[in-house]
Amino acid sequence: MPNIKEEFEDLLRKVVESEASDLHISVGRKPEFRIDGSLITYEDSEVISKEKGEQIKDLILQNEYQKKRFEEERELDFSYTIEGVGRFRVNVFYQRGNFSAALRFIPNSIKTLDELGHPQVIHDLIRTSQGFFLVVGPSGQGKSTTLAAMIDEINRQRKDHIITIEDPIEYIFEDIKSVIDQREVGSDTKSFHRALRSILRQDPDVIMVGEMRDPETISAAITAAETGHLVFSTLHTNNASQTIDRIIDSFPPSQQNQIKAQLAGTLLGVLSKRLIPKIGGGRVAAYELLIANSAVRNLIREGKTHQIDLVIDTSADSGMLSLNKSLAYLIKQGQITMEDAEIYSLNPSELRILVK
Numbered sequence: 001m002p003n004i005k006e007e008f009e010d011l012l013r014k015v016v017e018s019e020a021s022d023l024h025i026s027v028g029r030k031p032e033f034r035i036d037g038s039l040i041t042y043e044d045s046e047v048i049s050k051e052k053g054e055q056i057k058d059l060i061l062q063n064e065y066q067k068k069r070f071e072e073e074r075e076l077d078f079s080y081t082i083e084g085v086g087r088f089r090v091n092v093f094y095q096r097g098n099f100s101a102a103l104r105f106i107p108n109s110i111k112t113l114d115e116l117g118h119p120q121v122i123h124d125l126i127r128t129s130q131g132f133f134l135v136v137g138p139s140g141q142g143k144s145t146t147l148a149a150m151i152d153e154i155n156r157q158r159k160d161h162i163i164t165i166e167d168p169i170e171y172i173f174e175d176i177k178s179v180i181d182q183r184e185v186g187s188d189t190k191s192f193h194r195a196l197r198s199i200l201r202q203d204p205d206v207i208m209v210g211e212m213r214d215p216e217t218i219s220a221a222i223t224a225a226e227t228g229h230l231v232f233s234t235l236h237t238n239n240a241s242q243t244i245d246r247i248i249d250s251f252p253p254s255q256q257n258q259i260k261a262q263l264a265g266t267l268l269g270v271l272s273k274r275l276i277p278k279i280g281g282g283r284v285a286a287y288e289l290l291i292a293n294s295a296v297r298n299l300i301r302e303g304k305t306h307q308i309d310l311v312i313d314t315s316a317d318s319g320m321l322s323l324n325k326s327l328a329y330l331i332k333q334g335q336i337t338m339e340d341a342e343i344y345s346l347n348p349s350e351l352r353i354l355v356k
Helices: 004-017 050-060 064-073 121-125 141-155 193-203 216-226 240-249 252-266 294-299 307-313 321-333 339-344 349-354
Strands: 022-026 032-035 038-041 075-082 086-095 096-106 133-134 160-165 177-186 207-208 231-237 267-277 283-291
Touching: 004 022, 004 086, 004 096, 004 177, 004 307, 022 050, 032 064, 050 086, 050 096, 064 075, 121 216, 121 267, 133 216, 133 240, 133 252, 133 294, 141 160, 141 207, 141 231, 141 267, 160 193, 193 207, 193 216, 207 216, 216 252, 231 240, 240 252, 240 267, 240 307, 252 267, 267 294, 267 321, 267 339, 283 307, 283 321, 294 307, 321 339, 321 349, 339 349
Parallel strands: 133 231, 133 267, 160 177, 160 207, 207 231
Antiparallel strands: 022 032, 022 096, 032 038, 075 086, 086 096, 267 283
16 A cells, blocks of 8 residues: 555646646545646545545645644645656645645746747847836736746846745746846745845845735835846736736825836836637637837826726737737637637627627
C-alpha cells in the first residue's frame, strides 16, 4: 500500500500529465481537475475521507510556522514543490469544518510573449525604463503567466535589477542578464505595501508586484513608477476602464485628484486577458489592450474614464485592441465558438454585429 506522500505525489503527477491547470481537494468528494477551464472529477480516486484530508494537510504544510498561521487564520497561500514534477501555488482553507485545498500547477519553463499570442506592441511597452503596466482579468485567466513572460523577456535583454513581491512566489527566475530578487509575502516580507515602502532603497530598475490588494500597495506602486522605475502588477478587474475606476475609487475623495494625476502621468497600458475554450481542445487567449496615449491620459486626469472604451475601439492603428474585436477575430479564424465568445464578452450584442 502506498503511503500518503506517494499517493499525493502520484495525484499531482496525474494533474501534470492530464495538462490540468488546477487540482481541488475537499473532504467528502473525489479530487477534481480543472482542464481547459472545466472541472473534471478524477474517477480513479476514492472519496477523500476526513482522516485523509488531515493527512494531506499535515503533508503539505511544511513547517510549524505555516501550521500555526493556518490554524489561526483558517486559510493560507504558499507554494509546494515536488522534484521532477513541478511547483504548485496552494491555497488551503476550511469548508464546513473540514480541510480543503486548491493547487495550481506552475510550469518550470516560462513561455514567451509570442508563444502566449500577446499583441506585438507589448514588446515595445516593456522596453521603456519607467512607467506602470497592469495585467487584469478574472482569476485563472493567465495574469501571472503574462507577468512572468514580461519579466523573462527583460531578463534576457537587459542588465537590470528586478525585484518581485509575490504571495506566494510562483515562477522561479534564473539570472540571465538581469539580477532578480524574489520576495515572498509571509516569509521574506510582512506585506506588499511594506515591501514596496523599502524597495526604493534596494536600487531596483524593474518591480513586479504580484497583486495590488489595498490602497497602500497601489499608492506605493504608482509612486515607484513615478520615481523612475518600471512597475508591473495585476488586478482582478474586467477591463481597462474598470481598472482605472477601481484604482481611483479605492482612495478617499480628498486624494482622488492626486491619484488621477499620478496615474495619468505613469500609466503605460492595461492588458485584460480571457482564456477561451478552443475548438478541438485547449484554450486560446483573447485580449483587450489599452495604451496610455495623450488622449487616454487626459481622460484619466479629467475623470472621464467612461470614454476609454471608445478610445480603444477607434485606436487600432496605434496598437489598441478591444476584447470584442479579439473575440470576433478568433471566431472568424475558427478557433472558438460563438457561444463561448458570448460567455466571455462584456457586450455580446456588439460582438454579434462584429461577427456578421
